[in-house]
Amino acid sequence: MRKKLHGGRVVAITTFLILIFSSFVSGEESKTWRLRMIWLPQAEFAGIYVALVDGLYEKAGVHVVVDHAQPDEELFDSLKKKKVDVIVDWPLAALEHIAHGEKIVNIGQITQRSALMLIARKNLNIQSPKDMNGYRIGLWPAISLKSPYLAFFKHYNITDYTVLPILTNVDLFLYQGIDITAGVYYDEFYRLRASGFNEDELSYFYLNDTFPELVDDGLYCNEETWLDDPVACQKIRDATMEGWRRAFENKERTLNIVERLCKKHGKPFNLPHQRWMLNVMEKIIAPDGRFSDGLMRKETFKQCMSILDLDENTIRYEQFIPQIKGKK
Amino acid sequence: MMKFSCNSLPVRLSLVLCSALLVLFIIGVSWLGYIQFSNLTRYLNDQAMTYSESVAFDMNDVFVQGEQIGQLLATSMEITSHGIDDLPEYIHGIVTTMQRTCPALIGICIAYQNGILVKEEKYNAYWGFVKDSNWYRMVHLNTELYDYFYQDWYILPLTLQKPIWTLPYRPDIPGVPWDDLMFSYSIPFYQKDENNERQLAGVIAINVQVDALVKYLCERPFSDDVQLTKSSRIFLMNQFGHIVISPDNKSMEMNKSIFSLCDEPLKPDPRDREMARSIIHGEPTGKIALRKAPLLDTPCDLFYTTCSNRWIVGIAIPSHWIRGTLMPFFYEFLAGWFFLLCLIVFIIFMVCRRFSKPLVTLAGVTEEIGKGNFLVSIPPIKTDDEVGRLAVSMHKMQEELVDYVEQLKKTVAIKERAEAELQVAKRIQQSILPQKLPPFPGFEVISGSAVLIAAKGVGGDLYDTFVVDDDRLAIIIGDVSGKGVPAALFMAVTESLQRCVASSTVPVERIVQQLNELLCANNSSGMFVTYWFGLLDQRTGHLVYTNAGHNPPYLRRTDGRLEELNKQLGIPLGISDDYPYKSGETQLFPKDMIVLYTDGITEAFNVDKDIYGDSRLIHVLKNSRTKNAEDQLQEIEDSVFSFVAGAEQSDDFTLLVFQYSP
Numbered sequence: 001m002r003k004k005l006h007g008g009r010v011v012a013i014t015t016f017l018i019l020i021f022s023s024f025v026s027g028e029e030s031k032t033w034r035l036r037m038i039w040l041p042q043a044e045f046a047g048i049y050v051a052l053v054d055g056l057y058e059k060a061g062v063h064v065v066v067d068h069a070q071p072d073e074e075l076f077d078s079l080k081k082k083k084v085d086v087i088v089d090w091p092l093a094a095l096e097h098i099a100h101g102e103k104i105v106n107i108g109q110i111t112q113r114s115a116l117m118l119i120a121r122k123n124l125n126i127q128s129p130k131d132m133n134g135y136r137i138g139l140w141p142a143i144s145l146k147s148p149y150l151a152f153f154k155h156y157n158i159t160d161y162t163v164l165p166i167l168t169n170v171d172l173f174l175y176q177g178i179d180i181t182a183g184v185y186y187d188e189f190y191r192l193r194a195s196g197f198n199e200d201e202l203s204y205f206y207l208n209d210t211f212p213e214l215v216d217d218g219l220y221c222n223e224e225t226w227l228d229d230p231v232a233c234q235k236i237r238d239a240t241m242e243g244w245r246r247a248f249e250n251k252e253r254t255l256n257i258v259e260r261l262c263k264k265h266g267k268p269f270n271l272p273h274q275r276w277m278l279n280v281m282e283k284i285i286a287p288d289g290r291f292s293d294g295l296m297r298k299e300t301f302k303q304c305m306s307i308l309d310l311d312e313n314t315i316r317y318e319q320f321i322p323q324i325k326g327k328k
Numbered sequence: 329m330m331k332f333s334c335n336s337l338p339v340r341l342s343l344v345l346c347s348a349l350l351v352l353f354i355i356g357v358s359w360l361g362y363i364q365f366s367n368l369t370r371y372l373n374d375q376a377m378t379y380s381e382s383v384a385f386d387m388n389d390v391f392v393q394g395e396q397i398g399q400l401l402a403t404s405m406e407i408t409s410h411g412i413d414d415l416p417e418y419i420h421g422i423v424t425t426m427q428r429t430c431p432a433l434i435g436i437c438i439a440y441q442n443g444i445l446v447k448e449e450k451y452n453a454y455w456g457f458v459k460d461s462n463w464y465r466m467v468h469l470n471t472e473l474y475d476y477f478y479q480d481w482y483i484l485p486l487t488l489q490k491p492i493w494t495l496p497y498r499p500d501i502p503g504v505p506w507d508d509l510m511f512s513y514s515i516p517f518y519q520k521d522e523n524n525e526r527q528l529a530g531v532i533a534i535n536v537q538v539d540a541l542v543k544y545l546c547e548r549p550f551s552d553d554v555q556l557t558k559s560s561r562i563f564l565m566n567q568f569g570h571i572v573i574s575p576d577n578k579s580m581e582m583n584k585s586i587f588s589l590c591d592e593p594l595k596p597d598p599r600d601r602e603m604a605r606s607i608i609h610g611e612p613t614g615k616i617a618l619r620k621a622p623l624l625d626t627p628c629d630l631f632y633t634t635c636s637n638r639w640i641v642g643i644a645i646p647s648h649w650i651r652g653t654l655m656p657f658f659y660e661f662l663a664g665w666f667f668l669l670c671l672i673v674f675i676i677f678m679v680c681r682r683f684s685k686p687l688v689t690l691a692g693v694t695e696e697i698g699k700g701n702f703l704v705s706i707p708p709i710k711t712d713d714e715v716g717r718l719a720v721s722m723h724k725m726q727e728e729l730v731d732y733v734e735q736l737k738k739t740v741a742i743k744e745r746a747e748a749e750l751q752v753a754k755r756i757q758q759s760i761l762p763q764k765l766p767p768f769p770g771f772e773v774i775s776g777s778a779v780l781i782a783a784k785g786v787g788g789d790l791y792d793t794f795v796v797d798d799d800r801l802a803i804i805i806g807d808v809s810g811k812g813v814p815a816a817l818f819m820a821v822t823e824s825l826q827r828c829v830a831s832s833t834v835p836v837e838r839i840v841q842q843l844n845e846l847l848c849a850n851n852s853s854g855m856f857v858t859y860w861f862g863l864l865d866q867r868t869g870h871l872v873y874t875n876a877g878h879n880p881p882y883l884r885r886t887d888g889r890l891e892e893l894n895k896q897l898g899i900p901l902g903i904s905d906d907y908p909y910k911s912g913e914t915q916l917f918p919k920d921m922i923v924l925y926t927d928g929i930t931e932a933f934n935v936d937k938d939i940y941g942d943s944r945l946i947h948v949l950k951n952s953r954t955k956n957a958e959d960q961l962q963e964i965e966d967s968v969f970s971f972v973a974g975a976e977q978s979d980d981f982t983l984l985v986f987q988y989s990p
């Protein structure tokens with residue numbers, strides 16, 4: 001036992017010296033972490049923007065730059081091709097990619113609930129998900145964005161439907177080119193409201209009502225990236241969660257930051273929409289006012305596996321959500 | 329110099345008239361103001377509505393032309409197959425023609441589906457556009473650098489398989505110098521495939537430059553005579569309420585909608601949203617009021633008109649603008665009326681002063697006359713109106729007043745003299761009546777008491793007692809008809825004559841008859857007297873009497889019984905000289921009392937005009953416990969006076985009481 005302890009101490013000291021040495025060697029070439037969002041600039045990512053503006057990543061010792069995916073971009077492909085280091089994406093898509101042999105890990109789970117939903121006109125009389133058979137359904141083209149909905153359809157055995165691509169707006173739904181549209185409560189639902197729909201004129205189904213443990217945005221990277229620098233990954237997660245905490249503390253400031261970023265990227269900013277989005281994000285990130293530690297719950301992992309009909313032996317929780325040894 | 333106080337007639341008259349005028353002024357101004365305000369509000373609303381309609385009309389020109397060109401092009405593309413060689417030239421020709429017809433239409437993009445134009449080539453689109461009349465550019469979009477398959481202008485009409493008007497966008501094509509906003513009329517087109525099957529080949533987009541449309545919104549005069557406020561905003565939105573063009577308001581950027589604007593305040597007004605919905609779902613033109621939606625910095629009225637493509641032209645005008653526009657008119661209107669009011673008030677005051685001046689003078693004269701200065705001079709007023717007549721009347725009144733006062737002085741002197749003479753007559757009449765009642769010497773068994781109160785200075789009641797012989801005492805009471813001096817004189821005559829005719833040897837009825845004959849003989853005035861004459865024998869207590877129409881005396885027995893001495897009632901004296909009077913008789917017992925009275929007792933009235941009456945007198949007599957004539961008289965007198973209780977005496981009042989006490 002003593003030997004073991006002694007040996008462990010030696011290992012630790014050696015590791016520390018190596019880290020010090022490596023920092024001296026690569027100090028002037030500190031890594032830039034490319035963080036890409038799943039969608040265009042908006043309050044959905046406000047916590048990350050606040051973390052950037054407040055220098056939380058820099059304070060943690062990680063240099064992070066952010067950009068945004070296009071609606072048709074397969075973010076996990078970008079990750080695989082190492083175009084980015086960390087992405088904000090959804091867990092089902094990540095697990096699907098892992099099931100196909102890719103090495104991806106979740107280094108932080110931002111939302112604790114899901115805002116995903118399917119929305120239809122009330123006059124179609126769709127009263128339950130099973131009534132969706134035979135309708136035209138609009139889904140985003142990216143596979144990772146489709147996967148929760150496809151799982152939903154599978155769950156309810158909805159097979160007779162036509163998928164039409166939807167982009168960054170709800171115009172196809174407005175022009176009645178589709179009967180049902182995929183959406184999130186913080187974005188598409190508000191867009192419909194801003195197009196004159198009242199809530200009582202819409203039928204809508206939250207995916208969380210079917211999959212209570214389903215969550216949305218999380219931080220993902222290649223397993224290799226994690227193994228290279230788990231501490232930095234963890235710092236990115238912690239700084240991101242702190243950014244969200246600050247984002248909700250002063251929402252008007254947060255909205256100003258989002259507005260500045262939208263203008264910087266040449267994207268329109270709609271204050272009531274972004275305010276609505278930030279409020280919804282607060283409800284799914286900190287339900288009942290409680291923040292998580294940024295780790296995905298085991299139950300969530302299990303449900304995601306179950307949704308995808310994946311055997312728990314093929315992907316282990318510890319594999320998907322790795323942690324630095326000695327830490328919980 | 330006239331002095332004016334708050335109580336002066338001109339001031340009061342002016343105040344009353346001005347108050348009435350002010351009320352009328354307020355009512356009139358309010359009513360006229362309301363009418364004017366309503367008319368002008370309607371006029372301005374009509375102007376704003378017309379403005380939005382004319383802007384929509386101009387917009388329709390662009391929309392209709394864009395749609396017609398797009399549809400012709402789609403038809404042409406289906407009929408005539410174009411290749412990559414001739415398509416750019418074809419587009420150039422159409423754009424050039426289109427530009428001349430409608431400068432706002434600045435480009436055409438014909439975008440093919442994957443592999444339709446050239447097999448194996450995913451992207452194939454040609455976009456020809458102009459920036460001005462001398463600058464044309466053709467772009468071949470054939471790389472993924474501009475993935476038009478995910479652009480709204482392409483994917484929406486393709487998916488819907490029907491044309492749409494897109495929201496504004498910037499193409500953002502690498503290497504293409506274009507950064508203006510534009511929107512498009514996008515229409516899908518069809519071509520025959522190898523199997524001669526009709527297939528969806530792609531989308532034609534007719535581009536409209538946003539800046540070119542701004543002039544339709546902004547460069548139109550609002551009205552010939554009304555300037556639209558600078559804080560008003562005009563904008564174009566699509567059929568879902570999304571803002572398409574908002575040339576002068578950065579807060580209404582293109583990604584916003586009328587509904588998101590309604591949501592923008594921290595505490596939105598839900599009525600704004602319902603109003604906005606009424607635009608989308610209601611009438612094609614109209615006006616709504618928005619309270620909090622920040623179309624402007626203040627609550628506003630939104631006038632809107634729907635275009636041919638279901639887009640909506642809206643003009644937001646501050647709600648206070650109409651009021652603000654109308655207020656200068658209203659102030660001018662008010663000032664004009666106020667000036668007029670002041671002028672009218674001044675004129676009223678001057679007129680009142682002018683017309684009331686003689687009245688004030690006459691009032692002063694009247695005051696002097698009231699103080700007794702009847703000879704004060706009245707200023708001459710030579711008008712024929714009421715004031716002139718009043719002055720003449722005052723002159724006449726002054727003269728008559730002087731005459732009247734003189735006459736009054738004489739009349740007063742005469743009256744004073746007559747009063748003095750009447751007092752003398754009264755004293756003479758009282759001297760005629762017995763100053764003392766028995767006991768007469770030798771008639772101690774008969775005691776009596778009397779009272780006579782005349783209603784006026786002198787009266788017509790009479791009474792008397794005198795000794796006829798050694799045993800008999802004459803007792804008389806009478807009442808002459810009428811009052812005053814004539815009655816007093818007739819009473820004096822009666823008093824004088826009765827002593828002459830009374831004799832111990834002549835029967836009672838004969839004495840009365842002789843007296844009647846004497847009174848009738850020289851009674852030219854037709855007066856008469858009720859008369860009761862009795863002779864009481866002191867030795868026997870035997871009473872013989874004659875009653876000539878007088879109230880019957882009462883005989884009160886010692887045991888309390890009451891008898892009327894009313895037998896052989898005749899007519900009053902002085903009426904008929906041959907009337908045969910008869911006598912009655914009765915026997916008095918010791919302590920019996922005779923009560924004689926005139927109708928002044930029984931016909932005495934109190935203030936309530938109730939009459940004392942025989943019944944009250946009988947009641948007093950029946951219930952009396954008095955033992956002598958004087959007490960009995962006093963008791964009756966007290967009863968009568970307590971009944972009348974200060975009421976004015978209407979008739980002479982005479983009461984006599986005798987007691988037989990052998």
